[in-house]
Amino acid sequence: MRPSTDSEAIEQEAARWVVRRDSGTWTDAHQVQLDAWLGQHIAHRIAYVRLEAAWEQCARMRALGAGVPEGVIPPRASWGSHCFRRVPPETHPPPACADSSHKSETPGTATPSDVPRARARRLAGTRFLALAATVLAFAVGLYVLNAGLFAGTRYATPVGGIANLPLADGSRVTLNTDTSVRVAFTDRERRIRLERGEAFFEVAKDRTRPFVVYVGEKRVIAVGTKFSVRRDDDDIQVVVTEGRVNVAAAATSPPHERGGAGAWTQGGGRDASESTGTGLSSSPSTYLSAGAVARTSKAEVLVRPGATLEAEKLLSWRNGYVVFDDTALADAVAEFNRYNRRKIFIEDPSIAAIHIGGNFRSDNADAFLWLLQGGFPITVEQTEDRVVLKGR
Amino acid sequence: MNSELDEWFAAEILPHEAALMRYLRRVCSNPADVLDLRQDVYIRIYESAAQAQKRPQLPKAFLFATARNLMTDRIRRGRIVSIDYTQDLDALNVLIDDVSPEQRLSARQELGRLAEALDGLSDSCRDVIWLRRVEGLSQREAAQRLGMLEGTLESHLCRGLRALANAVYGSVGEDEGRRSARGSENETEHG
Numbered sequence: 001m002r003p004s005t006d007s008e009a010i011e012q013e014a015a016r017w018v019v020r021r022d023s024g025t026w027t028d029a030h031q032v033q034l035d036a037w038l039g040q041h042i043a044h045r046i047a048y049v050r051l052e053a054a055w056e057q058c059a060r061m062r063a064l065g066a067g068v069p070e071g072v073i074p075p076r077a078s079w080g081s082h083c084f085r086r087v088p089p090e091t092h093p094p095p096a097c098a099d100s101s102h103k104s105e106t107p108g109t110a111t112p113s114d115v116p117r118a119r120a121r122r123l124a125g126t127r128f129l130a131l132a133a134t135v136l137a138f139a140v141g142l143y144v145l146n147a148g149l150f151a152g153t154r155y156a157t158p159v160g161g162i163a164n165l166p167l168a169d170g171s172r173v174t175l176n177t178d179t180s181v182r183v184a185f186t187d188r189e190r191r192i193r194l195e196r197g198e199a200f201f202e203v204a205k206d207r208t209r210p211f212v213v214y215v216g217e218k219r220v221i222a223v224g225t226k227f228s229v230r231r232d233d234d235d236i237q238v239v240v241t242e243g244r245v246n247v248a249a250a251a252t253s254p255p256h257e258r259g260g261a262g263a264w265t266q267g268g269g270r271d272a273s274e275s276t277g278t279g280l281s282s283s284p285s286t287y288l289s290a291g292a293v294a295r296t297s298k299a300e301v302l303v304r305p306g307a308t309l310e311a312e313k314l315l316s317w318r319n320g321y322v323v324f325d326d327t328a329l330a331d332a333v334a335e336f337n338r339y340n341r342r343k344i345f346i347e348d349p350s351i352a353a354i355h356i357g358g359n360f361r362s363d364n365a366d367a368f369l370w371l372l373q374g375g376f377p378i379t380v381e382q383t384e385d386r387v388v389l390k391g392r
Numbered sequence: 393m394n395s396e397l398d399e400w401f402a403a404e405i406l407p408h409e410a411a412l413m414r415y416l417r418r419v420c421s422n423p424a425d426v427l428d429l430r431q432d433v434y435i436r437i438y439e440s441a442a443q444a445q446k447r448p449q450l451p452k453a454f455l456f457a458t459a460r461n462l463m464t465d466r467i468r469r470g471r472i473v474s475i476d477y478t479q480d481l482d483a484l485n486v487l488i489d490d491v492s493p494e495q496r497l498s499a500r501q502e503l504g505r506l507a508e509a510l511d512g513l514s515d516s517c518r519d520v521i522w523l524r525r526v527e528g529l530s531q532r533e534a535a536q537r538l539g540m541l542e543g544t545l546e547s548h549l550c551r552g553l554r555a556l557a558n559a560v561y562g563s564v565g566e567d568e569g570r571r572s573a574r575g576s577e578n579e580t581e582h583g
Contacts, residue, residue, distance in 0.1 A: 007431040015550035023531040023546070046401070046434045053402040054557035058525045061506050065526040071537070073522045076511040079504075182403070193399060216396065 007047075013037070014047035018055050056186060156180040157197070159341050160363060162320070170204035171211065176230075176317050177339045177362070185209075198230035200318055203243075218296060221246040227288075228315055238294045239311045247294060247301060248285035322362050329354045329372075333389070340365050348391035351378055397442055404451035405437055410562035412455060419463055433459045509559030517552035520545055 017034050020026065038045045068074055155175060157163050163175045167183065169190060175181065179197025190206065192199075194215040203211045203222045213220040213229050215236050220229055225243025229236065238247055286301045288294050291308040294301055304310070313323040322339070324332050330352040333344045339362040346352050354376055360368045369387065372378045377392040412433065416426045436458050441447060448454040510518060516538075523534040535545045 007427045010431070011554060012550065015553050016546070019546055019549045019553060023542075025531070042435050042438055043431055045398070046431070046438055049398045049402055050406060050561075051553060051557050053406060054560045055553060057506070057560050058521065058553070058556055060503065061510060061521075061526050062528070063503055064507055064510070070527065073519055076518075079507050193396075214396070214399075 007043070010041075010043050010047045011051070014044065014051050017048060018051045022055070059187060153184070154180060154182045154195075160339050162317075167204075169206055169209075172202040174200040174318055176200075194229050194231055196231060198228060198317070200226070200228040200315060202226045217249060219248050221248065225290075230314075234297060236296045237314070238288060238292075238296075239314050240288045240290050240292045241311055241315065242290050244287055244289045246285050246287050247296065316359070317362060320361055320363065321359050323359050325357050326355050327357065328352065329356060329378075329389075332356055332368075336360075336362070336365060336368060339363060342386060344369075344387040344389060346389045348389070351376075351389060351391045354378070397438070400441065400447055401434075401438060404447070405434070405455055406561060408452050408455055411452075412459060415456065415459060429459075429462070433462055436462060505559065505562075506556075509556050512559060513552050513555055516548045517555065520548040521552040521556070524549060 038048060155165060157175045157177060157179050159178045161177055165173045167173060168185060176198040179199055180195040181199055182193040184191045188209060190209050190211040192213045194213055203225050211222045215229050215231050216234060218236055220238055222245040225240065225245055227238060227240040227245050229238055286303060288303060291311055292303055292305045293307045293310055294303045313325065316323045322335055330346060333346060337343045369380045373380045379390045379392050381388045412430060416429050420426055420429060437455060510521060513521065519538055520534060523529045523537060531542055531545060535542045
């Protein structure tokens, strides 16, 4: 019988790395070693990803600690099935065990009511449950998909949809058309992944946990700001309307995970002399302030600071508008198509370069087409499933 | 730290591990080999996804197709001739529908499963996981509380993490679990 030492040995090594990374004694040298080990073989990386995801999930066990006095490790099977079943409201108050509808600190009958709660007893599990049960503000066609164990909760809008979500930390996210995000708050980080589309973030201040939007191979890190992130395949656009954000590559270890909490910059220490983030940056990370519009494509980040007017136009979708200003027809059509299921096609290349301007409601393609037909040498042919523009 | 590919893998492939393991066990009766097989399937998936332009539309179908192809390749190349592996290629063509569908667990049910997993650990692993993950003590504090060296604590944490991972993914079989635990009990502490 062939002993399976390979996968088992790899899993053992991966476990050591996951545990060590969380031990509080992590250094840059450790990171280098880990990166080297991960790079040696895909099996290493897979084992690591698998165990790390499980480790994150273990944080949800904090909910089991509700009402348990500090220093006491409950014996096995002391949970009681009531912890994991919905308690009907008519019965007496539920025993001390986290439950999504009973987030308050009632100790219940199981423990004395004057037991002080341990300082680290932020119930990550409760927070997760609370997020899942969050009441959503207005939404047009919002889909909430709980991926279960692994990557947080996914929210998505269909084509033409828009949704405004409150998050558990007081932040708000507005999703534009055809957008998909995953939200996963951990102890160290408020993590959002923008999978597709465009979203606007109003970030509540929390100095202990950076708010990080992962998009493609980039990270946008914020504290107490308002900004939007838009993704078109590999091209990423960031617009900041308030405060500042840091745009960095996601591949390197996030600065705040090295050393202590509150370490923000690449250097690993609190940086008092942050740049104002102007101009083209060749450094790995770029700071953007209010009014800045940045576009990145792969490694390059192009920043236009103080572009407040442009910023406003780029965010007009939040009010249901798309704004064109000396915009080529091909681009205007592409933008409109994001919001509408019935797509517009340009048949004559000669008209694609016509420049147009104006404010249009994103859901009112008819007005847009009417303008084109009336004001330009363009004919509009509409069928049930598409619109075709031709030159006149 | 994780690339987008890693996150895709964790979000779209790992949730099907339980089903994958059931499939692999049908095909191969040697528990020791099943884990290696799973690793090989994951490697193929990861490499394939890394090279493709877009992520596969149906991750679960992709996962099972990959597993099936891997097994077929191996049997055809004659690398596997022992009686441990089914020689019946048709058995490999397990339809997705055949495999019992994963239930979408509610958050509460998931918590219950975590609690069960926790209780399934050995005493020392359980204590260590509780103090570190539930009470949130630092490694040093937990080691002091339990009167053990930090290195020992790390060992217990590793064992506990691996066992919990298997429970979380719902994938471990009795034999594999026992082997894993037995093999690791002989470890000495690591510096």
